[in-house]
Amino acid sequence: MTKKKLLGYFFTGITAFAAFIIVLAFLVILFDALKGGASRLSWEFLTAAPRKGMTEGGIFPAIYGTVLLVLIMTIVGIPFGTITAIYLSEYSNERSGVARWIRFAVSNLAGVPSIVFGLFGLGFFVQFLGSGIDAVVSPDEPVWGKPSLLWAAMTLAVLTLPVVIVSVDEALRNVPREYREASLALGATKWQTVWNVVLPNATGGILTGAILAVSRGAGEVAPLLFTGAAFFLPKLPNSLDDQFMQLGYHLYVLATQSVDVEATLPIQYATTxxxxxxxxxxxxxxxxxxxxxxxxxxxx
Amino acid sequence: MTTSTTKTLTATTSTTQKVNQTAKRLDRIAKNVIFGVSLVSISIILLILVFTFKEAKDVFFDAHVREEVLPTLIGTNWQPVSDSPKYGIIPLLIGTIKTTLIAMVLAVPIGVLSGLYSVMFAPKWTKEVLKPAVELVAGLPSVVIGFFALVVLSGWLQALTGSPFRLNALVGGVAISLTAIPIIFTIAEEALSAVPQSMKEASYALGATEWETAFYVVLPAAYPGIFAGVLLGLGRAFGETLIVLMATGNAAISSWSLLDSTRTLTATIGAEMAEVVFGDPHYNVLFLIGTFLFLFSMILNLIAEFYVKAKLLKKFRGG
Structure with missing residues (x-):
């Protein structure tokens, strides 16, 4: 009996230990970043441009680029994701082929490696769409047929589409069926019901989806490697066809390709x-x- | 008096009818637009395949590129930038397999056991710490994990193993496990909590203790769901780019040693695509690798989706 009890402690113990490792790993990364970066963090660091080959100054252009990028991504991605979720939850027949195909496509999209999205952005947005537009609008010099803010944001919008669809779909499903029935019984059409009853009750879920998508998009670097991120730009992007600096990309390049990695280490930590x-x-x-x-x- | 009332009534009715008609028309339009947008969303998955392969197809269909690439493709030399370029992907495959395996060896037990802890043993307050913690780990940008692996973890592991290389497959693998753990935990936890209460009660009634029930009844019952989580975690691990780019040393050598520097398929695309000439054979090969990564992730998803779901349903419905 005691042996069994000991075994019990052991097995319960290893599951608790596994959970502990996750929390520990998280705390270690967080404290390491705080330890290394807190002293370098200042108002100037957040609001100034890099100076002296990145060894001094701040990261304002990277923050600006990240915010702009994510903003455009949201404007493009959220409507698409939300509407798809509305179709899945409100219009599709659960057993119909179309709904199952969409669900399958969404779960697949969520599993595609992020670097492949980068290739897609380059092959589809830059080379195909961008060059296609150029052929019509400005045949002489490439305007859209090169990596840019717009194409990078579109690539991220595609990448975060599953995040939006899944959480909006869940939110719509959580709206009680009685709400819809009451609205339909009063003579409202399906669309009126969706617009006036279902969506207002799902705003929290749509907001959650948007926030999660933004968080995911803000942290992704792999899809930006060849769709528009630049290591250093003398001025801020002011047009959709400009290149941009981005926080994650900035960190990546500083940590792996700067001339004096040791000298920029505090800046790397502060960027982290x-x-x-x-x-x-x-x-x-x-x-x-x-x-x-x-x-x-x-x-x- | 009466005529005017009738007039008003008729007017009201016709207005109502008009409003109704507009509402109905709007309803139809909305339905079609929503359906159309949804189709765009799903066609993206096809577009990804089409446009990744479009840039890769010359490897097979263009005589010049084929001649340059195919003879060396299944070789052990990856030297795309040289006078006689070689595109052997075997070292890259080995690199991907090594880092993915290390990641999974860590992530599967940690993810599944902590899921079991959360469902079976955890007091409420630890659950309330654990779950947001997992979500925050899932939210860690991979460039941050890569940075941590590069600056801190590599030093620790080097001290531990005495490896001559600071950056190697082990560092990359350990760091990647952090991206797979949240996925495995979340799906395993869901599968474990879906095990019917009656099964647990039956186990308790037969005199089994809590841990016996957890390990001998609940864990096996949730196996298909856990398996699905492992597959999705695997997909995440082998597709990881930034961490391997930063923390594995990026040497394309065919070595199975975990302590050698290594380079994966994803890192190769990430490192070389920016410098390649568009339309070059090298460019085509990088897209070919991308196509392969896409198809592999799709296969993992297919298995997770269909095989596992069917099995899970059968099990709980007893069909």
Missing amino acids: LVLLALTFTLNLTAIIVRFQFRRKLVRA
């Missing part, structure tokens, strides 16, 4: 910290919004 602060704030907000939203629905 800014990137982490950005993604964590977004993720935590998503967690809180979802939590509040679920509670509201349960009460209703």
Whole structure:
């Protein structure tokens, strides 16, 4: 009996240990970033451009580029994702072929390696769409047929599409069926029901989807490697066909390709910290919004 | 008096009818637009395949490129930039397999066991710490994990193993496991909590303890779902780019040693695509590797989706 009890402690123990490792790994990365970067962080670091071959100054252009990139990504991606989710949850017949194909495509899209999205962005957006537009608009010099802010943002929009679809779909499904029935019984059309009843009750979920997509998009670097990110630009991007600097890409290049890696180490850490602060704030907000939203629905 | 009332009534009715008609028309338009947009969303997956392969197809269909690439493609030399370029992908495959295996050896037990902990043993407060922690780990940008592996983890592991190379497959693999763990945990946890209460109660009724029930009843019952999670985690691990680009040393050598520097398929695309000449055989080969990565992830998804779902349903419905 005691032997069995010991075995019990052992098995329970290893599962707890596994969980502990996850939390520990997270804390170690967080504290390391704080230790290495906190002292370098300053108002100037956030608002100034890099100087002296990246060894001094700040990372403002990278922050600006990241925000702009994610903003365009959201404007393109959220409507597409939300509408697809509306189709899945409100219009499609669960057993119909189309809905199953869309679901299958979405889960596949979520599993595609991010570097492949980069190739897709280059092959489809830059080479095909961009060069196609150029052939019509400005045959003399490439305007759209080169890596740019727009194409990078579109690539990220495609990459984050599954995130949006899945969380909006879940939110729509959580709206009680009685709401829809009440609306339809009052003579509203399907679209009126969706627009006036279902969507307002799912705003929390749509918001969560958007936040998660932004957080994912802000942290991705692989799809940007050849769709428009640049290591250093003397001025901020002010047009959709400009290249841009981005936080994650900045960190990647500083850490692997700068001339004096040791000298820029504090800057690398501080950049990491800014990137982490950005993604964590977004993720935590998503967690809180979802939590509040679920509670509201349960009460209703 | 009466005529005017009738007039008003008729007017109201016709307005209502008009409103109804507009609403109906809007309803139809909305339905079609929504359907159309959804089709665009799913066609993206096809577009990815088409446009990745479009840039790769010359390897097979263009006589000049074929001659240059195919003879060396299944070789052990990856030297795309030289006078007689060689495109042997075997060292890259070995690199991918090595780092993925290391990642999975760590991620599967950690992910599954912590999932079991969360479902079976965890007190409420630890659950409330663990789950957001996992979500935050999932939210770590891979460039941050790569940076941590490059600057900190590589030093620790070098001290531990005494490897001559600071950056090697082991460092990359350990770091990648952090991206696979949240996926495996989340799906395993879902599968484990879907095991019917009656199964657990039956086990308790037969005198089994909590841990016996967890390991001998709940874990086996959730196996198909866990397997699906492992497959998706695997997909994430082998497709990881930034971490391997930063932390594995990027040497394309055919060595199975975990402590040698190594380079994966994904890292090769990431490192070389920016410098390649468009339309060059080298460019085509990089897209070919991309096509392969896409198809592999698709196959993993197919298995996870269909095989596992069918099995899971059968099990719980007893069919």
